[in-house]
Amino acid sequence: MATHIRRLSAATLALVFLLAAPQAWPIGLSEKAGLQAAMQRHIDRQLVDGAFLHLDLKTGMVKHLHPVNAHPVILRMGKHYVLCFNFRDDKGKTVEIDFYLARKANSYVVFNTAVSSRHLLKRLMAAGRVVRSD
Numbered sequence: 380m381a382t383h384i385r386r387l388s389a390a391t392l393a394l395v396f397l398l399a400a401p402q403a404w405p406i407g408l409s410e411k412a413g414l415q416a417a418m419q420r421h422i423d424r425q426l427v428d429g430a431f432l433h434l435d436l437k438t439g440m441v442k443h444l445h446p447v448n449a450h451p452v453i454l455r456m457g458k459h460y461v462l463c464f465n466f467r468d469d470k471g472k473t474v475e476i477d478f479y480l481a482r483k484a485n486s487y488v489v490f491n492t493a494v495s496s497r498h499l500l501k502r503l504m505a506a507g508r509v510v511r512s513d
Contacts, residue, residue, distance in 0.1 A: 405512065405513055406453055406455075406512045411453060413486065413487060414453055414460055414462060414480060414487055415449060415453075415462065417480060417486055417487035417488070417489070418449065418462045418464065418478050418480065418487075418489065419449070421478065421489045422446055422464065426446075429445065430443035430444060430445055431443075431444040431445070431446065431466060431476075432444075433474075433494045442468055442469075442474075443468065443469055444466035444467070444468055444474050444476070444494075445466055445467050445468075446464065446465075446466055447464075447465040447466055447467055447473070448464070448465050449462065449463070449464050449465075450462070450463040450464065450465070452511060453512050454500075454504075454509050454510065454511055454512065455509065455510050455511075455512045456479070456503065456508060456509045456510075457508075458481070458482070459479060459480060459481050459490075460479070460480045460481075460487070460512075461477055461478070461479055461480075461500060461509055462477070462478050462480060463475060463476070463477050463478070463500075464476050464478065474494065474495055475495065475497055476492060476493065476494050476495075477492075477493040477496065477497070477499070477500050478491075478492055478493075479491035479492075479493070
């Protein structure tokens with residue numbers, strides 16, 4: 380009887396751990412397409428003469444970033460998502476931008492844009508707050 384209780388306790392603890400930890404839930408093809416489309420619409424709406432404008436807080440200069448390609452991986456942050464996109468500045472240097480999206484009705488909205496802030500995303504992943512969705 381004590382063995383069954385230990386097994387039940389271990390199973391219960393495992394269940395609690397699984398429910399509390401961020402999960403890498405699979406995202407369906409239609410949801411992936413919706414997320415990618417929402418990010419692309421967001422980028423397109425922000426372009427000025429073909430460039431995504433970014434105010435560099437260190438220099439006070441406005442950088443012109445040109446879209447190159449979306450990363451294929453979609454990350455989850457609880458009920459939110461993180462999608463990444465490569466841009467190039469006027470000198471040809473690659474600039475990574477991470478877009479944080481939330482579901483809004485039947486679509487998605489970008490609620491945070493992190494330009495050249497990959498350290499933030501890495502920190503969230505190391506803490507288990509952002510996980511890869513397969």
